[in-house]
Amino acid sequence: MCASGPRTYSPLCPLQASLRQIAKNSGKRPKILIRVTVGVEVHTHEFIATAHEDQKFGFSLSGGAAEQAAEQILQDDLLELRGLHSHIGSQIFDASGFEVAARRLLSLHARIAERHGRELPELDLGGGFGIAYTTQDEPAEPHALAGDLLRIVKQECAALHLSVPHLSVEPGRAIVGPAMFTLYEVGTVKDVDGIRTYVSVDGGMSDNIRPALYDAAYSATVAGRASTEPPILARVVGKHCESGDIVVKDEFLPADVSAGDLLAVPGTGAYCRSMASNYNHVPRPPVVAVVDGESRVIVRRETVDDLLRLDVG
């Protein structure tokens, strides 16, 4: 399977070789989970769905590559196969996609148990627990989703006469996403008659690439003051020289929104600062922790000196 050539090459080969090297260097036996592409099409943006067949992640279940990879690791004395893993995507609001994934993973888990006479001890259903980015989003509570996953896995294991493996999940944004909001200052306001109002702010795709990368939706609200003006349809845009530099595609803001106003965009605790860039050589903003009315800078603002520090001169 590891010979090179179009039909025999497997992406497992270089990975297995590196893991074997780690085992030899450390004298320890690396524990392995096989990431299985379970063929689930979740209802989320194409770029954050990760378990349909036609994409780069994982070993295919339907094509047999996942089973072959598991066999290969089981036969390797230097490595320990602990179980199967899948991550079906992100921003998933209910358990139905996880249910299909769990059933498919457990069918492979059962075949491996039958062939080798022992059950793998772990099963990892990945992340994907969605959060509310806009007022329309209604994600399930993480504890409710976790309860559903456990029930589904227990039922399926009972039906297959298997013991329940140690079940893991890997929530990412559900842990930190709602903990942060981004505070922008409005620079200019431009009305396009009969269409919408463009509200430009002092940040954009360099501090939050998600709207430009995969059309992610956010909400925004004027912070620090109240308004009795009627709402107008607005698009909040960034300061970079790209038409696609959008912060919030559609939002109703008070008609008196104007330069100097602060705009708060909630739900930016995950995949924003960590994916921020110096696009157009713009310095990245600071991160401020706030608790009980007290604030503290925990990541300082970048300076021009920071931007130039790699220049050799």
Ligand SMILES: Cc1ncc(COP(=O)(O)O)c(C=O)c1O
């Ligand atoms: C393998 C894996 N697990 C978990 C996660 C976390 O996903 P989320 O933040 O959508 O819960 C990701 C995100 O890319 C991932 O690739």
